[in-house]
Amino acid sequence: MSDITPPSPRNLETFAIVVAAGRGTRLARDAEQALPKQYLPLGGVAILRRTLDALLKSDLIDGVLPVIHPDDRMLYQSVVIGLEDEARLLHPVEGGATRQASVLAGLEALQPLAPGKVLIHDGARPFVTNAIIEDAVRMLDDGAKALVAAVPVTDTLKREDEAGNVGETVAREGLWAAQTPQSFDFPMILAAHRHAAKQGRVDFTDDAAIAEWAGYDVAISPGDTANFKITTKADLAAAEGRIRMEEIAALADIRVGNGYDVHAFEPGDTVILGGIGIPHDRKLKGHSDADVVLHALADAIFGALGDGDIGSHFPPSDPQWRGAASDIFLSFAADRVRARGGLISHLDATIVCEAPKIGPYREAMRIRIAEICRIAVDRVAVKATTSEKLGFTGRKEGIATLATATIRLPL
Structure with a gap:
């Protein structure tokens, strides 16, 4: 001055x-x-x-x-x-x-x-x-x-x-x-x-x-x-x-991305879903903590950005990610949006499984996802459904999640 x-x-x-x-x-x-x-x-x-x-x-x-x-x-x-x-x-x-x-x-x-x-x-x-x-x-x-x-x-x-x-x-x-x-x-x-x-x-x-x-x-x-x-x-x-x-008016480039992830069960006592540990008679098998919800959401964000997928940023062949908490992956994806000058408008996840019951943990998942992404809870939706006993989820062999991310970027 x-x-x-x-x-x-x-x-x-x-x-x-x-x-x-x-x-x-x-x-x-x-x-x-x-x-x-x-x-x-x-x-x-x-x-x-x-x-x-x-x-x-x-x-x-x-x-x-x-x-x-x-x-x-x-x-x-x-x-x-x-x-x-x-x-x-x-x-x-x-x-x-x-x-x-x-x-x-x-x-x-x-x-x-x-x-x-x-x-x-x-x-x-x-x-x-x-x-x-x-x-x-x-x-x-x-x-x-x-x-x-x-x-x-x-x-x-x-x-x-x-x-x-x-x-x-x-x-x-x-x-x-x-x-x-x-x-x-x-x-x-x-x-x-x-x-x-x-x-x-x-x-x-x-x-x-x-x-x-x-x-x-x-x-x-x-x-x-x-x-x-x-x-x-x-x-x-x-x-x-x-x-x-x-x-918001300055972020006129509205984009939508989809994500999908699936993990099989293996012996254990806790399933990690949406960043929350849920007591169960098995756990999900994966290189990280196998959180299908956070993985699918991260892929949805990467898809909206046109920025590869979770495997390209965090290769399962890399030993540093063995047993890693999946909030690392989702937080990274959210940071990629902010690095582009954008914001996450909404996240939506649908969990497909016969068990465990998702309802008692739904709000805790929403809160945790919002914390990881640093967005308001009302911008996060978590839903659950069964596959009517059809397919691998119907046979209780694993859990799948479908996710959608809506983001806004500057033009």
């Missing part, structure tokens, strides 16, 4: 300030979490990192300046390591006791660079789009001095009276819900912030309000309902759902 100096000799015009010095007290109360909300994981990635990344993806922004809490420097460094395009990510500055003070600290830090335009954005608003940024920069280029990204209010609004009842219904026509970024002519908003601080005005809740107080017209630039701020536990859950849907 660069210091507060131009990262290149070219003319730098547009900067973004990311306000991330708050403590996130509402979410902390909701979720009983210790971290400030901007550092909470969202789809495995810190919210603040997602916000910074979204801004850095815009080639209209010459530099991004985070404003952080003095106690969060190490935490901040841990979430931005390896962030793409670090050349435009400026070293963070410390914020103040209020959002207003934090923004002023960011503006003062940028002042030596003499920017023409500045976008001020919430650190806990990770879904800002390139279209929002483009519209804001275009309107500033066209002569606007102050802009607030906003969306029309669509809900019916009620004003509460002193008794706690509905006092009146507020007409929603002409009402907008403000978002960020709020975008400004840089010299104007810096002067307005300085004047507010000099006058002892520390009660402004956003930067557009300061521009209004300073006598400037504030225009509305297009926002997006998806560009919401994560404030409560419900917001965090909604954001997780959005990330999950985006991940």
Whole structure:
């Protein structure tokens, strides 16, 4: 990351300030979490990192300046390591006791660079789009001095009276819900912030309000309902759902593979099926632990990947696999999916045998398979049937399993 100096000799015009010095007290109360909300994981990635990344993806922004809490420097460094395009990510500055003070600290830090335009954005608003940024920069280029990204209010609004009842219904026509970024002519908003601080005005809740107080017209630039701020536990859950849907949408190559395995019985006292030991008067014969369920599932995954079969990855002629637990094979197959940037959508196994009884162990198998593959239990199905006393399974000579794997890969 660069210091507060131009990262290149070219003319730098547009900067973004990311306000991330708050403590996130509402979410902390909701979720009983210790971290400030901007550092909470969202789809495995810190919210603040997602916000910074979204801004850095815009080639209209010459530099991004985070404003952080003095106690969060190490935490901040841990979430931005390896962030793409670090050349435009400026070293963070410390914020103040209020959002207003934090923004002023960011503006003062940028002042030596003499920017023409500045976008001020919430650190806990990770879904800002390139279209929002483009519209804001275009309107500033066209002569606007102050802009607030906003969306029309669509809900019916009620004003509460002193008794706690509905006092009146507020007409929603002409009402907008403000978002960020709020975008400004840089010299104007810096002067307005300085004047507010000099006058002892520390009660402004956003930067557009300061521009209004300073006598400037504030225009509305297009926002997006998806560009919401994560404030409560419900917001965090909604954001997780959005990330999950985006991940799934990116995995548009849906593939299905089939697997089949069979092992004969031999003398013993336990059958290994689906990673679970089931007491029985015999065991299954095989080079490994002969778990026909896990073998068939692994082959189904390899089939969906177009990646050989279990024998090609784990040859039975190799002595290292003698007596090996078959969860090694299934875990390897699942890892091959993840290595391709994909995910396992569903696994389905049908066990064919006369004995032992599968029903009492079905849920334990599902749980174990899910653990091995690191997927949710509801993505695993285990069924059992007999062959009506026909064939080798009907004669109780062995057990067979048919399996299907559904996976999703990037196109």
